[in-house]
Amino acid sequence: MTVQTINFHGLPALRLELHSGDSVVVALQGAQVLSWVCEGKERLYLSPRALLDGHSAIRGGIPICFPQFNLRGPLPKHGFARNVVWQSDGDAAGDDVLSLVLHDDAATREWWPHSFSVRLRVRLLPRRLRVELEVANTGGEPWTFAAALHTYLRVDDISDVALEGLQGARRWDAVRDDRHVETAAVLRFTSEFDSVYAAPAQGVRVTQPAGALSVTQSASLSETVVWNPGVDLSARLADMPDDGFRHMLCVEAARIDEPVMLTGGGQWTGWQELSLD
Numbered sequence: 001m002t003v004q005t006i007n008f009h010g011l012p013a014l015r016l017e018l019h020s021g022d023s024v025v026v027a028l029q030g031a032q033v034l035s036w037v038c039e040g041k042e043r044l045y046l047s048p049r050a051l052l053d054g055h056s057a058i059r060g061g062i063p064i065c066f067p068q069f070n071l072r073g074p075l076p077k078h079g080f081a082r083n084v085v086w087q088s089d090g091d092a093a094g095d096d097v098l099s100l101v102l103h104d105d106a107a108t109r110e111w112w113p114h115s116f117s118v119r120l121r122v123r124l125l126p127r128r129l130r131v132e133l134e135v136a137n138t139g140g141e142p143w144t145f146a147a148a149l150h151t152y153l154r155v156d157d158i159s160d161v162a163l164e165g166l167q168g169a170r171r172w173d174a175v176r177d178d179r180h181v182e183t184a185a186v187l188r189f190t191s192e193f194d195s196v197y198a199a200p201a202q203g204v205r206v207t208q209p210a211g212a213l214s215v216t217q218s219a220s221l222s223e224t225v226v227w228n229p230g231v232d233l234s235a236r237l238a239d240m241p242d243d244g245f246r247h248m249l250c251v252e253a254a255r256i257d258e259p260v261m262l263t264g265g266g267q268w269t270g271w272q273e274l275s276l277d
């Protein structure tokens with residue numbers, strides 16, 4: 001197992017490699033995982049048109065949304081954590097773990113006037129990647145936050161992908177602004193798909209001809225968001241190729257509807273785990 005500091009397409013990043021050859025790359029910007037190679041194959045989608053300028057949101061990998069999800073609040077979309085540079089936190093790292101931390105500073109207090117630290121631990125195991133977010137209130141006043149691990153899974157062809165595990169879950173279909181209980185045992189993706197589900201306890205499974213991947217998450221992340229922009233929105237997104245939608249599916253572990261309240265000194269943890277079947 002080796003940890004290296006690297007330059008990933010111009011971005012400072014950390015890279016961890018197992019003896020097996022599996023590897024993970026995490027950019028200091030946003031503590032965003034940008035690559036997970038498992039058994040010789042890239043498992044995360046990173047748009048070939050992603051903006052890698054050191055501050056714009058990066059289209060792909062595992063963006064961290066904090067302390068806001070989407071436009072559900074006054075902050076920039078998905079909060080500011082994905083736009084700022086985090087620090088490597090070697091102390092909190094272990095043999096198979098990369099750790100990065102973000103503390104409040106003058107810039108974050110301009111957006112959000114609170115004292116906090118957010119830590120991301122990325123654990124690389126054979127056939128498995130676990131991403132754990134820890135949020136602490138380092139001040140005296142209580143505050144609330146929303147968060148998401150906005151994972152872009154790489155798929156060979158979205159028309160061959162099936163997502164299982166959401167039948168019976170409460171769903172808000174954001175495309176149609178419709179609330180209902182999911183009836184489908186298997187979801188398929190033929191057009192824009194953007195839905196927030198009550199997270200199923202057993203997680204979900206993404207299957208395609210090349211194999212299956214299971215996605216599980218902590219109960220503290222109470223929602224699973226499923227997003228694929230489809231052909232029209234993909235063409236409108238400047239940082240995605242027109243056919244980008246074919247090669248990705250976002251399965252996000254999120255905390256949206258009921259924000260977390262942390263009193264001074266309080267701490268919260270949420271995780272998502274990806275594992276090859």
Ligand SMILES: O=P(O)(O)OC[C@H]1O[C@H](O)[C@H](O)[C@@H](O)[C@@H]1O
Binds near residue numbers: 070077194195225226
């Ligand atoms: O374009 P971004 O700001 O990265 O957001 C990308 C997407 O994130 C989530 O999946 C939301 O549910 C979508 O509504 C949003 O379009």
